[in-house]
Structures are given as C-alpha cells and as structure tokens.
Amino acid sequence: MADFEPKIVAFVCNWCTYAGADLTGTSRIKYATNVRIIRFPCTGRIDYMLLLKAFDEGADGIIVSGCHPNDCHYTSGNFHARRRWIMFRELCDFVGIDINRVLFSWVSAAEGSKWADVVNTTVTRIRELGPYTEYQKVAKHPIREVTNG
Amino acid sequence: MSKIGVFVCHCGENISATVDCAKVAETAAGYDGVVYSIDYKYMCSDPGQSLIKSAIIEKGLTGVVVASCSPRMHEPTFRKACAEAGLNPYMCEMANLREHCSWVHEKGDATTEKAIDLVRILVEKVKKNHSLNAIKVPVTKTALVIGGGIAGIQASLDIANSGHKVILIERDPSIGGHMSQLSETFPTLDCSQCILTPRMVEVAQHENITLYTYAELESLEGFVGNFKAKIRRKSKSLDEKICTGCGQCTTKCPVKKIPSEFNEGLGKRTAIYVPFPQAVPNKPVIDRVNCTYYIKGKCKVCEIVCPTKAIRFDQEDTIVEAEVGAIVVATGFTVKQPDFFPEYGFGKYPDVITGLQFERLASASGPTLGEIRRPSDGKVPEKIVFIACAGSRDPAKGIPYCSKICCMYIAKHAMLYQHKVHGGKSYVFYMDIRAGGKMYEEFVRRAIEDDGVNYIRGRVSRIYEKNGKLIVKGADTLLGAMPVDIDADMVVLATAGIANEGSEELAQKLHTSYDSYHFFSEAHPKLKPVETNTAGIFLAGACQSPKDIPESVAMASGAAVKVACLFSQDELTREPLIAVVNRQAAPVFSSCVGCFLCVSACPYQAIEKEEIKNRTGEVIKTIAKVNPGLCQGCGTCVAFCRTKSIDIQGYTHEEMYSEVMALLNEY
Structure with missing residues (x-):
C-alpha cells in the first residue's frame, strides 16, 4: 500500500477553479502530482455520468470544483451543479459507490493556495482509502465495453 | 483519419526545469493519429509559431496540441497561428504544462508522467473536435460607467470625447468621489477641488454623457456589445427638472x-x-x-x-433600462472604520481620527475652514502624531497588502500641519517609506528636511488618555527599539484602504471575479490590467487595488481606450462555444423530445421552442432551439438534457468523454 499512487481526476470550471489552479502555479505553491485537471466551461456543464465514467476507467478519486455560490460566471450553473451533487450523493450511496471518493468544493480564481489544499487533502484521503477496486466489481467490464461501443 | 501535431514548449526553463520535454514529445509521437511531435524552447515566439504553421502546411495537420502555458494566457496566440496556416482555430488545444504541472511540482518522473497525461487527453480531445466558425454580433455603442469618482469621471469624459454615448451612474447624490474630499494633493500641493470641479462640471454639461446620481446598478444581462442594464434611480424626493438649486x-x-x-x-x-x-x-x-x-x-x-414647488414626498425609485455595449467599473475604495483599531482608541477618543478626516480638517471647504483644530474641543493641536500602516501590511488584521497611498499622504498631512500650525510638532511612526513615483521621494524628503517633521521608524502599540493628552506608546527601531512615549494632542491614523462597500455584490451582478480582499480582479496582472475576465467589462481606479490619483486617471483613460476600440467595430466576433440541439433527417428530425427541461436550466433564456411542420403546415414535432445570440455557452442545459440531444460546441459529450477515457487508460 505504501507505493500506492492514487489516480485523481479533477472536473473544474474554466472561470474560477481553473483560473485558481493557474494562480497556484503563478504563486509556485507545490502540491501532489496525482491530479489531472479537465476543463469545463462551468460546473453546470458537468454531467455526472462523466464521474462514473472516470471511476469506470480506473480513477481512485474525483474532485469537482467551481465558483463559489453567487460567483458563477454564468449566474447559476454552480447552483445546478450543487443540486445535482446532492442527488448524485444519494444515488452513489444507494448503489454502493463510496462517496468519500468524491470531493465537491468551491475554489475561486483568487484562491490559489486553497486549490493546493483541496488537491492535497483529496490525495491524502484517497491514499488512506486505497485503490478503488470495488467499483470494478459493481460495474462489470462487459458494461464498459458496451458503452465504449 | 486525424493527423495531429504535438508541440511541447520549454517556456525557457519554466517547464523544462521540472518536466522532461523531449520525453513528452517523444511519447506523444507514439500515439494513434499523431504524425508530428516536437519540443522547442519558446513556442509562443515568432520562430515557435512558424514551426507550428509550417508543420500544419507540410504535414497537412488536422489538429494541433500545444503543450505550454495556461490557455488563459496563449490560447488566442496559438489559435491565430493555426488560422494563419489554414487550420480552423478550434482544432487547436492547449495542454497546461506550466501553471498546472511544472510550476506546482518538483522535478521528477511523476511530473513528466503528468505532463504526458495532460498532452494525451488533449490529443484525444482534439481528434473529436469540429471546425467552428466565429459568431458575429452587433455592438451597441453606448458605455456604462459605474462610479463617479475621478476614475469614473475621466473614463466618461474620454469615452464621450471619442464620440460615443456614456451613461454615468453614481451611488451618492453628487459625483466627485474621494478626490472631492481631499484638501491638497501630493506631490504638488495643488488644491484638489480646483482641479476636480471643472471636470465634474464638464461631465454634467457634456452632450454625450447622461448622468444619473443617487443611482445604482440593479441588474445586468447580456454580453459584450449587447448588455442590458437595469439602473435603480433612488428617489431624491424632488423633481430635478423644476428644482433650481436655490438652497x-x-x-x-x-x-x-x-x-x-x-x-x-x-x-x-x-x-x-x-x-x-x-x-x-x-x-x-x-x-x-x-x-x-x-x-x-x-x-x-x-x-x-420651496419657491418652485419641487419637493415630491411620494416620489418612488425608478428603474431605467439601458442597452450598453461596454461597462467601466470605477467604484473606488473606502477606508477601515473605528471598530478596527481598539488599541489606538479610535472611536473612543474623538481626537484619534482617520487620514480622510484630517483631509477635511485641512480643507478650506471643511468644517474648520482649513484650520487644524481637534474635534473634541476645537483647540489647535501643538503636538500631532501620524501613524502609518494602520491596518495595512498587518496580516494579523487580515490586510497583508500595502495600501500604497498612505506614505505619501502622511508626508502631505504633516507638511500641511507644519505650514498651518507654526511652532507645532509633528511625528510620523512608519514601517518603511514607500515613495515610488515621480517627485514622490523628493516630496517626503522635503517634509523631513525643510518642514522638520519627525519620522520615527517603529510601530505604535497603544494609545491612551492621561491628563487630557493622548499618550502614544511606540518604539524607535533605529535606536535599538528604544521605547518612545509622545503626549500628543491629536493622532491621525493612515487607515488601510479597502474594497468599497458592496463591491462583492456588484461583482456578482456583473459576473466578474474579485480577489480575496474583494477588490475587482483584472484579467492579467501585467498585460491586461484594465480588462476583467468578462469581455466588455473594464476596470478603472481603486476598485482594483488602492491607487493614487495619477494612477487612477491613467487607468481610467486606459479603460476608455479599450471601450473606444470595442466601439470602433460595427460587429464583434464571438466565440462559437455555444449549445446546439441536434438535427437529423426525417422522420426523426431531432432526438429532442420536447421536454424543455433545458429551458428551465438556461440562465439566459436562450432556448426557444421550434415547431417542425410538414408540407401541409401541420406541426409534427416541437423541439428546443438555441438562440446563438443569447447563448453564453455555460452548458448547464447539456447536463440537464435527458436524451442528450443538446450539446455544447467545444465541450461536446464526445470530447469530454474522450478526455476522461484518455486520461486513465494508460495512467
């Protein structure tokens, strides 16, 4: 387990968290290398099927992050994302997906150090939880092959 | 079959110091569809761009991935280069190796691996990209300037003088802002009112400027070139047209x-x-x-x-709707108030005042007609203490930044005091003297050397009252932290300049970002200081950070030029990253089933109902349709759609799923 390097996918919005992560870079704040950022126009665009897809593909942890409430570049996309997240949590819980594997956060364009904290916290948490093999048991690979068409 | 080119930038040593760029390029060369892959020292330079252009032409590339800095920095640069070589600009994607990788990780295999992953996901995305064409939209050539301080006044006049209409709104009953409160200005000691008031009058009389005082922005919709602003004109309980201002x-x-x-x-x-x-x-x-x-x-x-019967007790607030093409935010700053300095007795002792209050005491139009008299008993203070950095540069107070203007205005205050109170003694407690600016350092030296102001390098721990005097307990760090007690008659605090009240709320209405101190954020700290991240909204003056008058004016003129540039075009091109509803051949027409959940999701009312009719004019099906003029491309509708019939160009389902799948396959 000591050698376990978690694979973490971050789904972030272009205006706040992506810019915030840019600020982390400009400020030269160091964080764990385990995260891969995927840029979306808004957290409202994030279809949560993508999160399941990421788990399906072997992700150990996921970060979803966007603008703080009221700060959405598109007025209300983050509220939709939040509401969707509340539903998604319930669903995950019901089907047996460990909700601790997903971190939902707000990181603004001014919060470079918060982004580093969010990543490091997630990496530490996922390291403790270990590799996510349970998901593969839930969603058997034939399903994946079908969706991949 | 895709032919993708991968271009890995070293960014001097910014990327190559921690990422093995050659290895990234080599690995990328092995991916399906990648026909060309190279690393180069500066991809954004002219030779770097030529490298991309010639590769597009010679290899017939269908897609380009530039692995360099943040797309927020150079995406327009590289997309333009691609377009020049005949490739659709939206077939170019950027992998962020600098801000998201090399700058945030130490040198090592893990960092290079991450860089490789970032390149791979964008290679997979670009394979699914579609050529897109920019959308043309008309421009409303009227600007909205928010805030009537010196920055707002300057911006309004410059825009108006370039021949465009301006609507200037001010929250207070009069324009003028903080500058109208100042007595004299540094480093020339010319009277603030004398240089400002002619400008104020010019604003009121300018044929291109509509001035709404006692008014605030209620809401804002739309986008660059086509904003719709609602302005709340608070009731003045007065008919302005009849009032003659007789007093x-x-x-x-x-x-x-x-x-x-x-x-x-x-x-x-x-x-x-x-x-x-x-x-x-x-x-x-x-x-x-x-x-x-x-x-x-x-x-x-x-x-x-009232001789003209102009008073209207029943007058109500009115909402003015205005169509504007650009917005200049010039809402200024404010200073920290009493409860913030309990250790200095500010708010408890009437003779401990702020710098702005001292301005009023020194001003010829002020409550004492320009005589320096202390607020408690009206006596002329014989000893006065100025405390710099009251709140500023104090992380414990939550204000780690320098308020920038205080060093200069303290020197000015002390100088004015010495000029007005002959034989008076003035002391300045300071941390450092920051007098960067034309004739600024000379001005401070003049205060010290010619006017005999005593500068003491040290902080004040406490102020208390004893026998009618204010005892200022400080230390002189240049004399080995020797304790200094001064029995002063009056104390002036150079209180920190902070973001204006309501600036956070305003930023939310405008959908622009603000920093952790609630100052408005510029699009780029160096190269886009007056732009915001929202196209068509610009910044001027101290709403961005504390600034002195010359800087505010320069920034306002800068913002005005940006507005004038925008208005010099009749049509603007907009990014085509908008939602579209799929259309198919009959008899399906579209996979959209007409549930219109997307309508409830859209923050811009950009989704309409479209009726599909047969030859006889009967409605066969009603589906959703996106109005490309209104859609801003947030994609909320995409995630809402049950049948996946609506998709957003540039972030399509196909593109995003390929990113996720590429990311982890070979992780």
Whole structure:
C-alpha cells in the first residue's frame, strides 16, 4: 500500500477553479502530482455520468470544483451543479459507490493556495482509502465495453 | 483519419526545469493519429509559431496540441497561428504544462508522467473536435460607467470625447468621489477641488454623457456589445427638472445635526441636503432615514419654503433600462472604520481620527475652514502624531497588502500641519517609506528636511488618555527599539484602504471575479490590467487595488481606450462555444423530445421552442432551439438534457468523454 499512487481526476470550471489552479502555479505553491485537471466551461456543464465514467476507467478519486455560490460566471450553473451533487450523493450511496471518493468544493480564481489544499487533502484521503477496486466489481467490464461501443 | 501535431514548449526553463520535454514529445509521437511531435524552447515566439504553421502546411495537420502555458494566457496566440496556416482555430488545444504541472511540482518522473497525461487527453480531445466558425454580433455603442469618482469621471469624459454615448451612474447624490474630499494633493500641493470641479462640471454639461446620481446598478444581462442594464434611480424626493438649486430648503430644514458623510462625520448636515457646495448636480436630496416627515409624518418645511414647488414626498425609485455595449467599473475604495483599531482608541477618543478626516480638517471647504483644530474641543493641536500602516501590511488584521497611498499622504498631512500650525510638532511612526513615483521621494524628503517633521521608524502599540493628552506608546527601531512615549494632542491614523462597500455584490451582478480582499480582479496582472475576465467589462481606479490619483486617471483613460476600440467595430466576433440541439433527417428530425427541461436550466433564456411542420403546415414535432445570440455557452442545459440531444460546441459529450477515457487508460 505504501507505493500506492492514487489516480485523481479533477472536473473544474474554466472561470474560477481553473483560473485558481493557474494562480497556484503563478504563486509556485507545490502540491501532489496525482491530479489531472479537465476543463469545463462551468460546473453546470458537468454531467455526472462523466464521474462514473472516470471511476469506470480506473480513477481512485474525483474532485469537482467551481465558483463559489453567487460567483458563477454564468449566474447559476454552480447552483445546478450543487443540486445535482446532492442527488448524485444519494444515488452513489444507494448503489454502493463510496462517496468519500468524491470531493465537491468551491475554489475561486483568487484562491490559489486553497486549490493546493483541496488537491492535497483529496490525495491524502484517497491514499488512506486505497485503490478503488470495488467499483470494478459493481460495474462489470462487459458494461464498459458496451458503452465504449 | 486525424493527423495531429504535438508541440511541447520549454517556456525557457519554466517547464523544462521540472518536466522532461523531449520525453513528452517523444511519447506523444507514439500515439494513434499523431504524425508530428516536437519540443522547442519558446513556442509562443515568432520562430515557435512558424514551426507550428509550417508543420500544419507540410504535414497537412488536422489538429494541433500545444503543450505550454495556461490557455488563459496563449490560447488566442496559438489559435491565430493555426488560422494563419489554414487550420480552423478550434482544432487547436492547449495542454497546461506550466501553471498546472511544472510550476506546482518538483522535478521528477511523476511530473513528466503528468505532463504526458495532460498532452494525451488533449490529443484525444482534439481528434473529436469540429471546425467552428466565429459568431458575429452587433455592438451597441453606448458605455456604462459605474462610479463617479475621478476614475469614473475621466473614463466618461474620454469615452464621450471619442464620440460615443456614456451613461454615468453614481451611488451618492453628487459625483466627485474621494478626490472631492481631499484638501491638497501630493506631490504638488495643488488644491484638489480646483482641479476636480471643472471636470465634474464638464461631465454634467457634456452632450454625450447622461448622468444619473443617487443611482445604482440593479441588474445586468447580456454580453459584450449587447448588455442590458437595469439602473435603480433612488428617489431624491424632488423633481430635478423644476428644482433650481436655490438652497432655501437646506437652510430651513429643522433637522440639522446629522453627521455629514462628506466631512467624514466632523461636520453636520440637514436632512434635505447637498453633500458639498460644489456638488454636481447641485440639487438636494432628502435623506429619508433622518427626515422628520418620513419618521413622524409631519414637518414638510422644505415643501413650504420651496419657491418652485419641487419637493415630491411620494416620489418612488425608478428603474431605467439601458442597452450598453461596454461597462467601466470605477467604484473606488473606502477606508477601515473605528471598530478596527481598539488599541489606538479610535472611536473612543474623538481626537484619534482617520487620514480622510484630517483631509477635511485641512480643507478650506471643511468644517474648520482649513484650520487644524481637534474635534473634541476645537483647540489647535501643538503636538500631532501620524501613524502609518494602520491596518495595512498587518496580516494579523487580515490586510497583508500595502495600501500604497498612505506614505505619501502622511508626508502631505504633516507638511500641511507644519505650514498651518507654526511652532507645532509633528511625528510620523512608519514601517518603511514607500515613495515610488515621480517627485514622490523628493516630496517626503522635503517634509523631513525643510518642514522638520519627525519620522520615527517603529510601530505604535497603544494609545491612551492621561491628563487630557493622548499618550502614544511606540518604539524607535533605529535606536535599538528604544521605547518612545509622545503626549500628543491629536493622532491621525493612515487607515488601510479597502474594497468599497458592496463591491462583492456588484461583482456578482456583473459576473466578474474579485480577489480575496474583494477588490475587482483584472484579467492579467501585467498585460491586461484594465480588462476583467468578462469581455466588455473594464476596470478603472481603486476598485482594483488602492491607487493614487495619477494612477487612477491613467487607468481610467486606459479603460476608455479599450471601450473606444470595442466601439470602433460595427460587429464583434464571438466565440462559437455555444449549445446546439441536434438535427437529423426525417422522420426523426431531432432526438429532442420536447421536454424543455433545458429551458428551465438556461440562465439566459436562450432556448426557444421550434415547431417542425410538414408540407401541409401541420406541426409534427416541437423541439428546443438555441438562440446563438443569447447563448453564453455555460452548458448547464447539456447536463440537464435527458436524451442528450443538446450539446455544447467545444465541450461536446464526445470530447469530454474522450478526455476522461484518455486520461486513465494508460495512467
């Protein structure tokens, strides 16, 4: 387990968290290398099927992050994302997906150090939880092959 | 079959110091569809761009991935280069190797692996990209300037003089802002009012400027070139068209003891008032909170004395709707207030005042007509202490930044005091003297050497009262932290400049970002200092960070030029990253089933219903349709759609799923 390097996918919005992560870079704040950022126009665009897809593909942890409430570049996309997240949590819980594997956060364009904290916290948490093999048991690979068409 | 080119940038050593760029390029060369892969020292330079262009032409590339800095930095650069070589600009993607990788990780295999992953996901995305064409939209050539301080005034005049219409809105009853409160200005000691008031009058009289004072932005919709602003004109309880500004009402108003905002509480005003004699417009407003009529239902003295019968007690707020093409935010700053400095007794001792209050004392139009008299008993202070960095540069107070203007205005205050109170003694406690600016350092030296102001390098721990004197306990760090006690008659705090009240709320209305101190954020700290991340919205003055007058004016003129540039075009091109509803051949027409969940999701009311009719004109099916003029491309509808019939160009399902799948396959 000591050698376990978690694979973490971050789904972030272009205006706040992506810019915030840019600020982390400009400020030269160091964080764990385990995260891969995927840029979306808004957290409202994030279809949560993508999160399941990421788990399906072997992700150990996921970060979803966007603008703080009221700060959405598109007025209300983050509220939709939040509401969707509340539903998604319930669903995950019901089907047996460990909700601790997903971190939902707000990181603004001014919060470079918060982004580093969010990543490091997630990496530490996922390291403790270990590799996510349970998901593969839930969603058997034939399903994946079908969706991949 | 895709032919992708991968271009890995070293960014000098910014990327190559921690990422093995050659290995990234080599690995990328092995991916399906990648026909060309190379690393180069500066991809954004002219030779770097030529490298991309010639590869597009020679190899016939269908897609380009530039692995360099953040797309927020150079995406336009590289997309333009691609377009010049004949490739659709939206077939170019950027992998962020600098801000998201090399700058945040140490050198090592893990960092290079991450860089490789970032490149791979974008290679997979670009394979699914579609050629897109920019959308053309018309421009409304009217600007909205928010805030009537010196920055807003300058921006309005510059835009108006370039021949465009301007709507200037100001929250207070008069324009002028903080500059109108100042006595003299550094480093020339010329009178603030004398240089400002002609500008204020010019604004009021300019044929291209519509001025709304006592007005605030209610809401904003739309996008660059086509904003729709709702402006709330607060009721002045007065018919401005009839009022002549004679001043009968303000002299006769029986409520005379309201602290004057303009005089920072050192003077008094009436309930119906003009903030200061040179106000523009020079017409009163009724302060409904303090007016006897609004409290008790009777009085109406102003109505009785008004010779033109202009008072309107029943007047209500009105909402003005305006179509504007660009917005300049010039809402300025404010200073920290009493409760913030308990250790200095600010708010407890009347003779501990702010720098802005001192300005009013020193001003010829102030409550003491320019004589330096202390607020408690009106005596001329024989000893005065100025404390720099009151709040500023103090992480414990939550303000780690430097307020920038205080060093200069303290030198000015001390100088004014020495000029007005002969034989008086003045002391300045400072941390450092930051006098960067033309003739600034010379000005401070003049205060110290010619006017004999005593500068003490050290902080003040406490101020308390003893025998009618204010004991200022400090230390002189240049004398080995020797304790210094000064029995002062008056103390002036150079309180920190902070973001103006309501700036966070305004930023939310404008959908622009603000920093952790609630100052408005510029698009780029160096190269886009007046732009915001929202196209068509610009910044001027101290709403971005504390600034002195010359800087505010320069920034305002900069913002005005940006607006004029925008207005020099009749049509703007917009990014085509908008939602579209799929259409298919008959008899399906579209996979959209017409549930219109997307309509409820859209924050811009950009989704309409479209009826599909057969040859006889019968409606066969009703589906959703996106209005490309209104859609801003947030993609909320995409995640809502049950049948996946609506997709967003540039972030399609196919593109995003390929990213996720590429990311982890070979992780």
